[in-house]
Amino acid sequence: MDPIVEAALKKWPNVPHCYGWLALDARGDWYMRDERIQHAGPFPQVKGSRITHDKLLSFIQRNYAADPQGAWFFQNGPQRVYVQLEAAPWIWRLQPDDRVLSHTGLEAQVQEAWLDEADRLFLVTDLGLGLVHSQDMGQAADAIEAGRWAVQPTTHAALLATHHVQLTPRAPAEVPSAH
Numbered sequence: 001m002d003p004i005v006e007a008a009l010k011k012w013p014n015v016p017h018c019y020g021w022l023a024l025d026a027r028g029d030w031y032m033r034d035e036r037i038q039h040a041g042p043f044p045q046v047k048g049s050r051i052t053h054d055k056l057l058s059f060i061q062r063n064y065a066a067d068p069q070g071a072w073f074f075q076n077g078p079q080r081v082y083v084q085l086e087a088a089p090w091i092w093r094l095q096p097d098d099r100v101l102s103h104t105g106l107e108a109q110v111q112e113a114w115l116d117e118a119d120r121l122f123l124v125t126d127l128g129l130g131l132v133h134s135q136d137m138g139q140a141a142d143a144i145e146a147g148r149w150a151v152q153p154t155t156h157a158a159l160l161a162t163h164h165v166q167l168t169p170r171a172p173a174e175v176p177s178a179h
Contacts, residue, residue: 002059002062002063016079017073017080017081017082017171018076018079018081019082019169019170019171020038020084021033021038021081022060022081022082022083022084023044023047023084023085023086024072024083024085024089024091024103025044025047025086025087026044026086026087026088026091026134027091027133027134028091028093028103028133029050030050030051030057030060031043031047031049031050032049032051033047033048033049033084034048034049037049043084043086043168044086060074061104061105062104063075063076064083064104066089066128067080069164069166070163070164070165070166071166071169072085072089072165072166072169082169083169084167084168084169085165085168086167087120087131087156087167088122088129088130088159089129089130089165090102090108090125090127090128090129090131091130091132091133092108092123092130092131092132092133092136093133093136094132094133094139094140096139098143098148100125102127102130103133106127108123108125108126108127108130109125109126110123110124110125110148110149111123111124111126112124112152113144113149113151113152114151114152114154114159115151115152115153115154116155116156116159117155117156118156120132121137121140121151122154124163128165129159129160129163129165
């Protein structure tokens with residue numbers, strides 16, 4: 001986490017969390033979802049505005065993490081902005097030298113490979129659960145045929161449950177006060 005973010009957390013520890021305003025699609029693209037977009041429909045059917053500003057993307061990606069309940073967020077200074085996920089918290093990009101990189105640029109070590117009911121390839125790595133980018137499926141097939149990954153069948157719901165991933169984090173229900 002960036003030092004300026006850690007300093008902001010200490011200075012303003014009780015800033016309310018934000019829900020529904022940031023999303024990550026199955027191709028590793030980030031989207032802003034303002035109130036109008038949120039009311040227009042659920043993610044990913046209505047995506048919002050794709051974030052393309054390099055410095056903003058870099059800031060989001062450096063400060064991207066999960067809470068103990070499996071909800072992913074971007075720590076924006078003192079405010080935690082929870083992320084809606086289309087498929088998984090990581091989108092894997094396969095490199096020509098056989099490395100696996102996350103959509104944030106982090107290198108990952110593959111531990112397991114899973115194919116869900118929609119024929120999407122998920123990899124479990126030392127970073128966690130992620131989806132192989134659709135443009136990298138040819139290279140993924142080569143890795144499977146070469147015996148580098150043994151793919152097992154599963155369902156998307158089972159993967160999410162096993163790896164404690166929340167696709168759509170929600171604010172905790174408020175506890176009614178006793179009068």
